[in-house]
Amino acid sequence: AALAAGAAWAQDYPTQPINVVVPFAAGGPTDTVTRLVAQAMSRELGQQIVVENVGGAGGTLGAARVAQANADGYTLLLHHIGMSTAPSLYRELPFDPLTDFEYIGLVTEVPMVFVGRNDLEVDTLEDAIAWIREEGENVMYANAGIGAASHLCGLLFMNSIDTQMTTIPYQGTAPAVTDLMGGQVDFLCDQTTNTTQQIRDGSIKPFAVTVPERLDSLPDLPTTAEAGLGDFEITIWHGLYAPAGTPDEVVSSLTAALQTALQDETVIERFADLGTAPSPQEDATPEALKAKVESEIELWRPLIDAAGVYAN
Ligand code: MLT
Numbered sequence: 001a002a003l004a005a006g007a008a009w010a011q012d013y014p015t016q017p018i019n020v021v022v023p024f025a026a027g028g029p030t031d032t033v034t035r036l037v038a039q040a041m042s043r044e045l046g047q048q049i050v051v052e053n054v055g056g057a058g059g060t061l062g063a064a065r066v067a068q069a070n071a072d073g074y075t076l077l078l079h080h081i082g083m084s085t086a087p088s089l090y091r092e093l094p095f096d097p098l099t100d101f102e103y104i105g106l107v108t109e110v111p112m113v114f115v116g117r118n119d120l121e122v123d124t125l126e127d128a129i130a131w132i133r134e135e136g137e138n139v140m141y142a143n144a145g146i147g148a149a150s151h152l153c154g155l156l157f158m159n160s161i162d163t164q165m166t167t168i169p170y171q172g173t174a175p176a177v178t179d180l181m182g183g184q185v186d187f188l189c190d191q192t193t194n195t196t197q198q199i200r201d202g203s204i205k206p207f208a209v210t211v212p213e214r215l216d217s218l219p220d221l222p223t224t225a226e227a228g229l230g231d232f233e234i235t236i237w238h239g240l241y242a243p244a245g246t247p248d249e250v251v252s253s254l255t256a257a258l259q260t261a262l263q264d265e266t267v268i269e270r271f272a273d274l275g276t277a278p279s280p281q282e283d284a285t286p287e288a289l290k291a292k293v294e295s296e297i298e299l300w301r302p303l304i305d306a307a308g309v310y311a312n
Contacts (some may be wrong), residue, residue: 013073013090013250017048020076020240022061023145025172025284026053034078034110036270037278040261044222045253056146057311058147060086060093067095071102071245073254077105080238082147084296088304089147090311097293104240104254105284106292107262110191110276111215111235112153113225114207115199117183125207128187133163141165142176142185146311149236150176152300153189153210155307160232180204191236192217194267209275210234217275237279237296239289251286259284 020038024030031053038049054062059082071076083097095101114125122128132139141158143150150173158164165187170176173190180188181203189210196217199206208227209215224232240258242251261267262278273279282288304310 009024011249013247013252013253013276014045014047017050018045018074018076019050019201020078021062021066022051022053023055023059023077023079023082023136024053024148025055025170025174026051028144028147028172028174028177029110029191029236030078030172030238031057031174032193033110033276035154035272036267037078037107037240037258037261040264040267041254041257044257044260048220048275053172056145058082058089058145060087060090060095060147060311063097064094065216066241066243067100069243071243071247073242073246073250075243077101078238079241079242080149080236081152081296082149083239083241085152085300085304086147087297088301089309097297100151100244101241102244102246102251103286103289103293104242104251105241105258105286106279106289107238107258107284108276108279109237110169110193110233112149112189112191112210113155113195113199113218114189114210115180115195115207116207117185118179118203118205119183120186120205123205125222125224125229128207129161129228132161132165132187136163137166139165139187140168140185142168142170142173142180144171144173144176144190145169146309148173150188150190153234155309156232156234156303157189157229159307160229161270176237177204196274198310215275217273237292239292241289243261255285 042049066077
């Protein structure tokens with residue numbers, strides 16, 4: 001009887017506003033992606049979607065919050081690649097990405113850019129690397145905590161140039177970019193969704209984009225390969241989740257709304273302007289997101305173990 005009642009209730013979903021937790025600071029890349037998609041999903045679902053920023057510990061605090069939330073479809077999580085790196089980086093992780101969530105679908109995959117403060121005396125990635133090698137731990141590298149996209153990019157970068165910088169962690173890259181503009185830190189590797197505008201208006205200095213092809217949105221920016229970093233490459237995928245046990249009907253409604261949102265003209269245009277694109281429809285599914293989370297856990301584990309960087 002309880003099950004039947006639950007199913008009938010789920011058919012009316014949603015009857016009240018939905019909360020989406022962004023596990024990083026407001027105004028940053030995850031927040032930007034979430035607000036654009038949430039607005040379009042909200043039109044489709046006929047309910048308001050409220051974004052709640054729960055930053056800290058590289059996105060793991062916000063994810064833990066949603067893992068423990070009621071499985072009623074009114075608390076969701078929009079998180080990135082950090083969902084798959086956290087199990088290797090955090091030996092004491094308060095949630096399990098494979099059992100504590102229902103998967104709604106992939107949302108987007110975003111390139112990153114190496115950027116520096118404007119008054120750096122170097123203008124090319126090659127010169128920046130030479131300067132970092134000279135200065136080593138005097139160089140301040142900002143990131144959004146262990147497991148953040150900016151942390152992973154920095155990790156790969158420092159490994160590939162065989163030099164450590166001093167890391168300054170923030171609750172998200174929105175405050176990190178603010179400090180980069182203020183000259184309090186020297187470098188950051190951040191997603192194009194949080195750096196394109198600042199690069200265009202000249203408030204931060206761009207060095208290279210972390211994908212093999214130049215971006216239409218920043219056509220003058222060389223790729224890491226062009227800039228001499230060989231096959232260095234990283235993109236940041238994002239997915240939408242609900243707590244484990246959320247009824248199937250609710251998950252299906254959310255997947256359908258996500259798919260519609262990702263075909264929305266405004267979403268497509270804003271994403272393109274920020275150097276990215278919505279995930280294709282076949283990836284905006286629970287199966288595709290689950291497969292991504294699983295395969296990326298396997299992909300990153302050996303890299304993280306080799307680097308020996310653990311949060312706890
Ligand atoms: C954010 O939204 O602040 C980020 O995605 C930070 C990061 O992971 O680097």
